[in-house]
Amino acid sequence: MTIDLYSDTQTRPTPGMREAMARAVVGDEQSNDDPTTLALCARVADLLGQEAGVFMPSGTMCNLASILVHTRAGDEIIVDDQSHIYNTEAAGSAAIGGVSVAPLRTPAGIFSVEAFAAAIRPPARTAPRSALVSIEQTTSFSGGSVWALDDMRRIRDIAHERGLKAHIDGARLLNAVVATGITAADYADGFDSVWIDLSKGLGCPVGAVLCGTGEFVVEAWRWKYRLGGAMRQSGVLAAAGLYALDHHVEQLRIDNSHIRLLHGVIADAPGLGFDPTAGQSNILCFSVTGLGVTAPEFARGCLAHDVRVRAIGNHQIRVTTHIDVTRSQVERAAEVIRAEAVRLSGRETASR
Numbered sequence: 001m002t003i004d005l006y007s008d009t010q011t012r013p014t015p016g017m018r019e020a021m022a023r024a025v026v027g028d029e030q031s032n033d034d035p036t037t038l039a040l041c042a043r044v045a046d047l048l049g050q051e052a053g054v055f056m057p058s059g060t061m062c063n064l065a066s067i068l069v070h071t072r073a074g075d076e077i078i079v080d081d082q083s084h085i086y087n088t089e090a091a092g093s094a095a096i097g098g099v100s101v102a103p104l105r106t107p108a109g110i111f112s113v114e115a116f117a118a119a120i121r122p123p124a125r126t127a128p129r130s131a132l133v134s135i136e137q138t139t140s141f142s143g144g145s146v147w148a149l150d151d152m153r154r155i156r157d158i159a160h161e162r163g164l165k166a167h168i169d170g171a172r173l174l175n176a177v178v179a180t181g182i183t184a185a186d187y188a189d190g191f192d193s194v195w196i197d198l199s200k201g202l203g204c205p206v207g208a209v210l211c212g213t214g215e216f217v218v219e220a221w222r223w224k225y226r227l228g229g230a231m232r233q234s235g236v237l238a239a240a241g242l243y244a245l246d247h248h249v250e251q252l253r254i255d256n257s258h259i260r261l262l263h264g265v266i267a268d269a270p271g272l273g274f275d276p277t278a279g280q281s282n283i284l285c286f287s288v289t290g291l292g293v294t295a296p297e298f299a300r301g302c303l304a305h306d307v308r309v310r311a312i313g314n315h316q317i318r319v320t321t322h323i324d325v326t327r328s329q330v331e332r333a334a335e336v337i338r339a340e341a342v343r344l345s346g347r348e349t350a351s352r
Ligand SMILES: Cc1ncc(COP(=O)(O)O)c(C=O)c1O
Pocket: 057, 058, 059, 060, 061, 063, 084, 085, 136, 138, 139, 140, 169, 171, 172, 197, 199, 207, 208
């Protein structure tokens, strides 16, 4: 059986989760009448210390709805250059919001407070208006690095002083919570919007919850509806979310520890390059340029031994741990990755 480290989106609902979904009490979500969805929104809002929440079909819609509420066409948003908003989401902010993106070049997806402050444009008739900053906690394509709370707060405060809104893409915020012991509410405090994904490490099939003030959520709801994201008997999905919050948060701690284990085995493998922040949560990225192969070639080599890793671009490999990968599978995957690096580095040396 293939050990799938491609993404924590590969998880399958557990039997317990499926049972909770089957038992869910449901109503019409679009009419604000689905009790299980309302319970989930209240629960996540409470977890994040926010006034209200809205159930979304995806994290992508959480980011897009937040951008659409916080900006107007012609505005600019500041993000890291590896961010999900900038690199994927089919450029929804540009296509639908008419918003341009100022990507900050970062080591490991974390930009400095100074770089952020310098990127805010002084008001000028000719310039886009800097309107929003987004922080990805934890970083996705940059290897799961965890933002320091203090930096997040300084960025939030500077944003507010300079008239920008501050957003947290919290697809994996709870991985940061279990990694640091800082509560989700502390991370989210004072931000204008924040969300968590249910369909990643929490193991649900669908969904995310976007939170903020009551006023923000009313506006986010409008966008959800306009974008076709309003649902009917969504309680079957929300029940999975409630189940995950009861049963799967501790799993995130295990997922993080599995990445540390894997990192420990391959950290000194020949030809692999790691960021100093590597191994902080449930994602690990490394470069294979030192092996003289492309990332897709390296990934194919691992797959030949039943380990699926993800090539991100030409040089980076990303591995992600999750509920469907056991400790012994992680140990096996680490051996395969290490052996592949050793094999390729030998080939390199031999051909020199
Ligand atoms: C950091 C980050 N933000 C946003 C998203 C989008 O979430 P979804 O897949 O639920 O649309 C992802 C998904 O991988 C992500 O990793």
